[in-house]
Amino acid sequence: MDYGMIGKIQKAKRYAQELDRIQIESLVVTFDGKNNPHRVHFEDRAWECDCVFFQTRGRCSHTMALEIILEDLLPEGAVVA
Ligand SMILES: [Zn+2]
Numbered sequence: 001m002d003y004g005m006i007g008k009i010q011k012a013k014r015y016a017q018e019l020d021r022i023q024i025e026s027l028v029v030t031f032d033g034k035n036n037p038h039r040v041h042f043e044d045r046a047w048e049c050d051c052v053f054f055q056t057r058g059r060c061s062h063t064m065a066l067e068i069i070l071e072d073l074l075p076e077g078a079v080v081a
Contacts (some may be wrong), residue, residue: 007066017070019073020072021078022073023073023074023075024070024074024075025043025075026041026042026043026061027040027041027042027043027066027070028040028041028042029041029042029062030068031059031062031065031066033051033062037073038050038051038062040066040077042054042063042066042074045075045077045078046078047063047066047067049062049063073077
């Protein structure tokens with residue numbers, strides 16, 4: 001492996017510890033639900049899920065699980081605790 005790549009790998013490992021450098025702006029996730037898979041979108045600080053619960057309540061177990069997982073990577077105001 002060349003020195004250039006070795007340096008990039010070291011930098012990547014350092015970056016991976018510095019989560020404040022990273023902000024997710026958009027995301028598409030397939031969530032393996034109990035009955036069938038659900039498609040979850042995140043865009044412009046807002047969640048969207050195709051499950052029935054989300055359609056009536058604006059939040060669901062799928063979006064809330066992703067909020068928990070991605071907490072430190074989402075933009076300010078995107079996570080509703
Ligand atoms: Zn859902």
